[in-house]
Amino acid sequence: DIQMTQSPSTLSASVGDRVTITCRASQSISGWLAWYQHKPGKVPRLLISKASSLESGVPSRFSGSGSGTEFTLTISSLQPDDFATYYCQQYITYSHTFGQGTKLEIK
Amino acid sequence: EVQLVESGGGLVQPGRSLRLSCRASGFTFGDYGMHWVRQAPGKGLEWVGFIKSKDDGETRAYAASVQGRFTISRDDSKNVAYLQMSSLQTEDTAVFYCVRGRRPLSGPSGHYFDYWGQGARVTVSS
Numbered sequence: 001d002i003q004m005t006q007s008p009s010t011l012s013a014s015v016g017d018r019v020t021i022t023c024r025a026s027q028s029i030s031g032w033l034a035w036y037q038h039k040p041g042k043v044p045r046l047l048i049s050k051a052s053s054l055e056s057g058v059p060s061r062f063s064g065s066g067s068g069t070e071f072t073l074t075i076s077s078l079q080p081d082d083f084a085t086y087y088c089q090q091y092i093t094y095s096h097t098f099g100q101g102t103k104l105e106i107k
Numbered sequence: 108e109v110q111l112v113e114s115g116g117g118l119v120q121p122g123r124s125l126r127l128s129c130r131a132s133g134f135t136f137g138d139y140g141m142h143w144v145r146q147a148p149g150k151g152l153e154w155v156g157f158i159k160s161k162d163d164g165e166t167r168a169y170a171a172s173v174q175g176r177f178t179i180s181r182d183d184s185k186n187v188a189y190l191q192m193s194s195l196q197t198e199d200t201a202v203f204y205c206v207r208g209r210r211p212l213s214g215p216s217g218h219y220f221d222y223w224g225q226g227a228r229v230t231v232s233s
Contacts, residue, residue: 001171032211034219036152043204043223044144044152050211055221087152091217094157094168096142101151 002026002090006099012107017078021102023071023088031067032092038101039084047086048073078104109133109222111205116227119195127190127227129205137161137183140208140218143190145201146226153201157208157218158188173199195231202226 003026013019023033031051038044046055048064051071061076075082083106088099115127129141142157156169158179167179178191188205204226208218 030214032215032217036220038152043225044220046219046221049209049219085151089152089154089219091211091219092215093217095170096154096157096217098144098152098154 001095002029002093002097004088004090004097004099006086006088006102008102009100010103010105012105013078014107015078015080017107019075019078019104021073021086021088021104023066023073023099025069025071025090028068029090029092032090033064033066033071034089034091035062035064035073036087036089037082037084038087044087109207111207111222111224113203113205113224113227116203116229118230118232120233121195121197121231123195124191124193125195125229126192127203127205127229129188129190129224131186131188131205131207134207136181136186140210141179141181141188142206142208142218142220143177143179143188144204144206144220144223145199146204147198147201150201155190155203159216163216192229195229197231200229200231202228 033051035048036044052064085101085103110132140159143155159166176194180189205224206220207222
């Protein structure tokens with residue numbers, strides 16, 4: 001099975017900061033990667049598919065890049081609503097593996 | 108509006124069975140693969156399994172952690188997906204989400220997840 005590893009596990013940042021979360025796959029997944037935002041008590045929200053395609057309604061401060069085994073999610077200027085846990089997920093295989101999550105906290 | 112509503116969660120003893128249901132509305136249910144994703148307390152998201160659409164052969168796949176114990180089915184006439192869980196273990200305690208899968212127009216057969224239900228809480232405890 002393909003393993004997905006996110007770094008860091010926790011990230012402390014301030015409103016207005018630019019932050020980057022990394023997701024690495026144990027083998028190439030081409031560009032078949034999605035990113036999700038999950039807040040406590042809420043339903044996970046799809047942000048990006050195919051590594052860099054922003055979903056409708058997602059603010060443009062979110063962007064994704066990468067291919068093969070290394071991917072990044074960047075938030076260009078953190079807003080108060082962005083503090084949450086972020087997950088990557090591969091969908092090149094049926095195992096549909098998630099990364100372990102990156103918790104974005106207020107500094 | 109796409110809606111996914113889970114039901115059937117609750118407290119169950121180890122070794123027993125439980126069936127979750129997911130009632131869908133707001134889209135052509137039969138056209139989509141349906142997944143179950145869970146989140147144990149204090150843990151991250153874990154994909155549990157899925158069933159493809161009838162046109163895709165209703166292929167099923169499961170995570171290794173539930174293979175042989177969990178079964179996913181669907182009834183397109185009722186717009187419902189099911190997760191039958193047997194031989195439940197304390198480690199299966201989690202919130203279980205019903206999720207709609209989106210397959211890329213071209214590319215692999217895997218899905219990403221565009222709509223999620225509110226989740227059904229399952230607690231396995233004696």
